Amino acid sequence: MTDSIAIDARALDKWFGEGAARTQALRGVSMQAHFGEMVLIVGPSGSGKTTLLSVISGILRPDGGSVTIDGVDLWAQPDDGLADFRLNRIGFVFQDYHLFPRLTTAENVAIPLILKRRPWDEALAEAARYLEVVGLAGRAALPPVKLSGGEQQRVAIARAIVSQPDILVLDEPTASLDGDTGRTIIEFVKHQVLNTRRCIVIVTHDSRIFEYADRILRMEDGRLKGIDAGGAR
Numbered sequence: 001m002t003d004s005i006a007i008d009a010r011a012l013d014k015w016f017g018e019g020a021a022r023t024q025a026l027r028g029v030s031m032q033a034h035f036g037e038m039v040l041i042v043g044p045s046g047s048g049k050t051t052l053l054s055v056i057s058g059i060l061r062p063d064g065g066s067v068t069i070d071g072v073d074l075w076a077q078p079d080d081g082l083a084d085f086r087l088n089r090i091g092f093v094f095q096d097y098h099l100f101p102r103l104t105t106a107e108n109v110a111i112p113l114i115l116k117r118r119p120w121d122e123a124l125a126e127a128a129r130y131l132e133v134v135g136l137a138g139r140a141a142l143p144p145v146k147l148s149g150g151e152q153q154r155v156a157i158a159r160a161i162v163s164q165p166d167i168l169v170l171d172e173p174t175a176s177l178d179g180d181t182g183r184t185i186i187e188f189v190k191h192q193v194l195n196t197r198r199c200i201v202i203v204t205h206d207s208r209i210f211e212y213a214d215r216i217l218r219m220e221d222g223r224l225k226g227i228d229a230g231g232a233r
């Protein structure tokens, strides 16, 4: 039996810019991802991968098409409903981390829990536990600027998984990590998320991750092209 559909994106269009600079980043993109599945999206720079992730995660409103997350029409919700839905259901790792420079590493990781009104001490303790998991136990009190790129990336990953969202979306999560660290993190994420039948979507150029995927979708010029079997099938 296959698991139910976590993400059902239909005919997504997205335009950027004005006049002569107007470009279409998504051209009628449809995709599905199931609970219990890890889906990779690959493709050249500028093909629309980050745009697609942002649209299916409730960050960027599409100009056409629909996104249904576990039966909920994502973009039909009012803004505050959308923010709540994202907080409770979707963990997102940005390509450029988006850490808060004035907070410590542990505070950055604790943010989703604070937003969910968990007591401060409890949230920080949980954040420390996740920092340990990504190999940054000794860095909890430092601001992000004191960390390397790969360390910042791991903080962003810890922040995305700390509240145990059932859908996890990662944009180039291993780009700044060396081979062993990248593999360790992906194995951890996959184990964590799929053990509980959640859904993971990852954009990556990193061929070391391919073997962990259930399916690989290929993006080109705003369209999803072929579908490859991943290494895990």
Ligand SMILES: Nc1ncnc2c1ncn2[C@@H]1O[C@H](COP(=O)(O)OP(=O)(O)OP(=O)(O)O)[C@@H](O)[C@H]1O
Binding pocket: 016, 017, 023, 024, 025, 043, 044, 045, 046, 047, 048, 049, 050, 051, 052, 095
């Ligand atoms: N905020 C924006 N304003 C204008 N154009 C944008 C914006 N974001 C993306 N684009 C354009 O949309 C297209 C797709 O961009 P996107 O960032 O989705 O590509 P990508 O596949 O993630 O690339 P990369 O692998 O380099 O991260 C590109 O042509 C890009 O220039």
Ligand SMILES: [Mg+2]
Binding pocket: 049, 050, 051, 095, 171
């Ligand atoms: Mg991108």
